[in-house]
Amino acid sequence: MGILKCGYLGPPGTYSEQAGISYFTVDEKLVSYNSIYNIFEGIQSGEIDRGLVPIENSLEGAVNVSMDLLYSNSFVTILAELIFPINNCLLVEKGVGLADITKVYSHPQPIGQSNKFINSKLSAASISYTASTAEAAEIVKGSSDSAVIGSERISDIYGLEVIAKKIQDNDNNFTRFFVIANKLDIGGLVYKKDRDYKTSLICAPRINKSGALYNILGDFAEEGVNLTRIESRPTKRQLGEYLFYIDFEGHRQEKNIKKALDGVQEKSSFFRVLGSYLIEKI
């Protein structure tokens, strides 16, 4: 199928791009999108073959936009999950030192994650928020008294120098991504017994009352299926009505999992398996 085109949440220099570079091979082309919504649209229209979308972060929790789009775009399936470490760096124009910095620019998230470093090493600097780390890099480029907090990748793109690495408060900062594709494109994916798989599904209990989720989880417990994540999202129809996102170990073609899924489907008014996929660590 020629060169694969892979969409990510841009602009270049984001952690999403860095994760994409680590995961995809050089024969694949990374395409920058300005929203997660547009990545899903690109997959539907065939503009791209794969999408890399952030799903959850170890500090911030679920990425709700991605969760909601997985529900509303039924043509999508998950091919892989990617665990990517988020390492914030401090970058400056070449020759600028820590003592020269009077202004720090970045997206609110990296700044919020680097409080301790800012308070101890940059306590006199003013903080300005930008829409992306790339926008901050544009501002800092050529400046003799400002710095940007962002990914190491920004150094390659903007020719800025990394003067501090891993400046985040909490070292357990990982983002989990899904590699998604259009179901129409990947009909022929083969299940290999010797590989580690996970499976994700969305369901809504048929009766939204006491014990509904308990009964659903019972189907997994009975079959000894190891659940790795349960998230709820509003159905957007009524306060107090939820969809459940459940991730577990194993492939939907395994016998015990098939059995558990049959039980869950029977108890659900909405039920969709998002895919059985490979686990990739970077």
Added chain:
Amino acid sequence: MGILKCGYLGPPGTYSEQAGISYFTVDEKLVSYNSIYNIFEGIQSGEIDRGLVPIENSLEGAVNVSMDLLYSNSFVTILAELIFPINNCLLVEKGVGLADITKVYSHPQPIGQSNKFINSKLSAASISYTASTAEAAEIVKGSSDSAVIGSERISDIYGLEVIAKKIQDNDNNFTRFFVIANKLDIGGLVYKKDRDYKTSLICAPRINKSGALYNILGDFAEEGVNLTRIESRPTKRQLGEYLFYIDFEGHRQEKNIKKALDGVQEKSSFFRVLGSYLIEKI
């Protein structure tokens, strides 16, 4: 105890303020805070007696900041829950008509919620995002060609005119608030058998493995306790490790609920009841 001081997420004109006005009596004083974090701080220091914090919205889901602060501030207890309808209005300077509007200002959320109205009635207008609806109102005040999307309350504060009501796409837009207080202040709250209560807790299963949440939910199912919400949040220590927030009907002093809670506590490495509280509808 004299006049109660009640903190809310400001500035004046927000939906939080409107909810506060509906709930608290005229003898209580509303105090504007610029972050939910600062409301919790105000309660700890005794600067305010009550805090009104948004917990979840029927369209957007959980308010993660509030969830995380309930976990990290153990001095706080929940006194009441409040369900407040979010109704977006279009407001202009007096005398300005729909046809005059070429610019629309608001926080990204009300704009995102009012897509259909904007596309059908204001398709030629440019959209500008502001940090709050109050900031947008400041800009629109005195202008002959711009409008702000926000709460009806903005009309009282800025003397602007409401020219359209309920312009949101989805009419099921409700925000659930908690009224919180310092445990030290409300030692003497009495449980009344004839009132409707809900209880909220946070727990982390002792063993983070297959069936852990299932076993916890089993304690509630056995005692016939009706769960109304389950949310997970990351522990921030390791990707894949979660805290569970569970809400259910009833008061912790009821016999069956006591029994269920004992069972849950036994299976948890972290366990805290946030409070048994009254349900208030506006």
